[in-house]
Amino acid sequence: MLKWSELKRTSDIVLAVWPHYRPLHERWFMQELVDKDELPPVWRERMVPGENDTVRADHYPERETAIAAAQALNPVLSAAVSARTMDPVAKRSLELKIDKALQAKQRLLEEEVLMLREAQRRHADDARPDPSSLKLAPESERYRQDLAEQLAEMPYLKVAKVGRSNSRWTYALVFLGLDGAWSKPYHAGEKAALTAERAKIANGFDLSATAHWGKTKARIRQILLPRANQLLQMASVQRLLAEALARGDHVLVSNGIVFWYEPEGGIGWQVKSTSSTKDSEGATIWKEGTILSTNHGRLVVLPYIKENGEPIRGHTKNGPNDGRALPRHPDHYVEIPFSLYDGDLMIGLFGELPYE
Incomplete structure (x- = not known):
């Protein structure tokens, strides 16, 4: 040993x-x-x-x-x-x-x-299956209650990690087939268990848990953006943004969502997303830095610091399939600081946001 x-x-x-x-x-x-x-x-x-x-x-x-x-x-x-x-x-x-x-x-x-x-939250009102109604392969029958308990919490699952044997945890994966029946169990190692864990997120957005995880999360970010726009209608968010504006803050960032105040044309507050460039990907955020906006792009690259210590100012841009971002007139270029909020802010705000 x-x-x-x-x-x-x-x-x-x-x-x-x-x-x-x-x-x-x-x-x-x-x-x-x-x-x-x-x-x-x-x-x-x-x-x-x-x-x-x-x-x-x-x-x-x-x-x-x-x-x-x-x-x-x-x-x-x-x-x-x-x-x-x-x-x-x-x-x-x-x-x-x-x-x-x-x-x-x-x-x-x-x-x-x-x-x-x-x-x-997207499936909070979905019907929960009765344990006795679940269609299972004969080999998975012993996991009926385990699976039912998971579906009671996440009824959208198409992959689940189940199993306990002889008072020791030994896990297996079961898959929901097109016929509505759950498969026989397959032994779960580290990779399979990770697939089941990712299914808790991906399946909730009708996405596959086995697809490239980075691409899956990118798609989820796109799905969430309209929800983030709805936040602007909430009284609590309007109060938060009004207080920020009173402090002189025009950009608030939390969990990849950007609240951006656009004074030009009386637009006011709008929602953008954070993005990155090849150099800024994974870099240290320069919290004291500013964002120079020369266009009306929907994405915001936050200020960052290179590993050699060089600070790089942030900027706005469009995504690869958005076309060229509408440029600002040079007289309307804006250079503004930003405030970085804890990720729990966006989690809490989404929790307050009802579905129609």
Whole structure:
């Protein structure tokens, strides 16, 4: 058995931590960002010492507990980086890489939480099947109650992870066929369990859980945009935007949605989406930066900082299939700061938004 005192990784420098969910284990496992000297830092599974010099994975049963643990440890790790004796330029570059890596993890988590809640909300009024009415392959009969409980929460599922045997969790996947019957069980490993987890989001938008996940989420963002536009009609959002305008804020960003104040032509507040360029993809957001809008594009590339420390101003643009964005007259170019709101803002607002 591997001992903690014999583990070579204990001498590695950990720069940050953040949890990720592993559906097969139904737990949140902490990952750590490790310094690789001249190479970019890398994420790996975090191990911690157990009893009697043993080694165990750092994991948590709940998302909130895992995030709280990460948020408690990250300031300590950040202070250690700040205290390191190294070239100032190299140190700043390392700090930017850490910020970039953490922001990417946090944005991913917030976005998928929003998408899951919205998927469930879209089907809140769907009929829930009676357990006895489910059509199952004979081999899946023992999973009837398990499947029924999941469909009671998410009636739109077309793939589900089920299973328990001899008081030990052993999982299988079952699939809903075109004939309305659920398939025989297929053994679930890490990849299959991840497919079932993604189905909780994708199936809620009538999308496949096995398609390219990045493309699937891009499609969901397109689906959500009209919903975001409806937010402008809510009294609570109008109050939020009025208060922002009184502070001089013309751009509010939360979870990929942008509330944009357009003074030209008396348009007022409108909704746009965040986007990226090849250089800005996954980069550290420059929170103090500004957005220079020379056109009326529907997408906003937020200000960002390159890994060499160079700050890049944000801009507006259209998508690849939108055609050229309507240009502004040079006299009407606007350069404005933006406010970045926690992803929970958009989750909460969508929760208040009723369907017609």
